[in-house]
Amino acid sequence: MAQNKKNQQKFSKEPFRKSKSVKRILTKKSGKIPEDARKGTIYLALGSNYKVKDDETNEFVECILGGTVITPYENINVAAVGDKVHFQSLEQNNQGVILEIRERYSKLSRESVKKTDNEQIIAANIDQILIFMSVADPYYNKGLIDRYLISSEMYDIPTIICFNKIELMDLTLIKEDLQPYQDLGYGLIFISMEERKNLNEIDSKLAGKTTLVTGPSGVGKSTFINYILGEDILAVGKVSAKHMKGKHTTSFVQMFDVNENTRIVDSPGLRELAIWNFDKLELQMYFKDFTGYREECKFIPCTHTHEPGCMVKDAVEEGEIDIERYQSYLSILETL
Ligand SMILES: Nc1nc2c(ncn2[C@@H]2O[C@H](COP(=O)(O)OP(=O)(O)O)[C@@H](O)[C@H]2O)c(=O)[nH]1
Ligand SMILES: [Mg+2]
Ligand SMILES: [Zn+2]
Structure with missing residues (x-):
């Protein structure tokens, strides 16, 4: 299946230097992108360094975030692998600066390990x-x-x-x-x-x-x-x-x-x-097998644990919801 090897990421064995401090970055929702800015995609994010592939030339450029970044999103320490960006090359060392992070059509994120309020996009x-x-x-x-x-x-x-x-x-x-x-x-x-x-x-x-x-x-x-x-x-x-x-x-x-x-x-x-940051009542939304039952419980909201008239528990007993899935639900619920 593999083709197009010439531009494979050489950097995979040797991640580039990490910068010690995280720079404060300002964001704005819109702004002017310079004409010589290039379109690219982030392939690797490590600390505040990014490997960006130029969408046209397929060249990899090591980038950092600009002082002000245009993005529809609030939290800016969150440029992530897969992000579509505009960047501008600097003269020296084939380095670049990310100027814009474009809208994402999907994302996966988690709570920051550093316990800041910022979400971390995976x-x-x-x-x-x-x-x-x-x-x-x-x-x-x-x-x-x-x-x-x-x-x-x-x-x-x-x-x-x-x-x-x-x-x-x-x-x-x-x-x-x-x-x-x-x-x-x-x-x-x-x-x-x-x-x-x-x-x-x-x-x-x-x-x-x-x-x-x-x-x-x-x-x-x-x-x-x-x-x-x-x-x-x-x-x-x-x-x-x-x-x-x-x-x-x-x-x-x-x-x-x-x-x-x-x-x-x-x-x-x-x-x-x-690792999630949501409350006990939210968990059931992500068990799609509960849909069609959880709306019918006698008490709403229902955690489907001890409540009488619980349709989810009924469905488990009837074998309509897999019991092991229900047990997973219970054990995750305990961790929240
Ligand atoms: N028996 C068997 N071993 C496999 C198979 N695929 C990978 N392995 C072995 O499983 C071990 C772990 O593989 P690795 O690719 O490092 O797994 P990773 O930790 O998920 O990245 C290695 O010893 C592989 O050689 C397979 O289809 N059958
Ligand atoms: Mg591995
Ligand atoms: Zn219920």
Whole structure:
């Protein structure tokens, strides 16, 4: 599937310097863009440094944010991978300054780890999420799948779930176990990177889209992304995010070109996807299997835990809502 290798990101092995302090940036909703400004897309965001690809020349330019940035959004420390920008090159060192962050058609974000009030965008302009799991070694975790799916529902991003390492297990029971996800309309794909099974199927799901890949470590994400890119860009068998935990070098999100109109976003150890800042009553909105029941509960609002006349609990008892999905709901509810 991979083509167009010439402009592959050389910087992936050697992220550029981090600047120590975060500059204060002003924003305004509109303004004049200089005529020599170039259009680009952010491929890597690290601290206040950005790798921007020129949309016309495909050249990568290391950028920082300008002192004033034009953006429809309020919080400006939030330029993110996938953002469409206007930037202007500086004379020296092929560097540039981002002048404008254009409107996003989708985003994934999380609460800032630094506990400021600013939201942190993980990625912007994503067409779909690929939740990557394995059927064994490590065995998939449905509770974790449900957590990832909350982000999908919250940001309304179509999601497919891929299960790797299928050569290790008999799939009959596994497919049965995963039927609830099929019923909910998520696309399920079963592959083996090792035996190169069903890879055409997943190739065709990615074609023409920007896909964010997320999932726990050890499931074969890096192996998969290397295959998609036709190049060994990512280290396989390394628990990349773990060493970095707690340190200032947060694992970074990075976008890669597969071909001219297909991109993949690697989000190592995106546990952060599962951190939310909403209240208990909001959670049910992101369990789309509760729709059609939760509106009919006797008491509104209903948390679907102890309330009498709860239609969600009824539906669980009747087997209309999958009991494990309901249990996921309860266990996430406890964490809020
Ligand atoms: N048995 C088996 N092992 C695989 C398969 N795909 C990847 N692996 C192995 O799983 C381990 C973790 O892979 P890696 O790509 O680093 O996973 P990541 O942590 O999700 O990025 C490595 O030892 C891979 O060689 C597969 O289809 N079958
Ligand atoms: Mg990896
Ligand atoms: Zn209820």
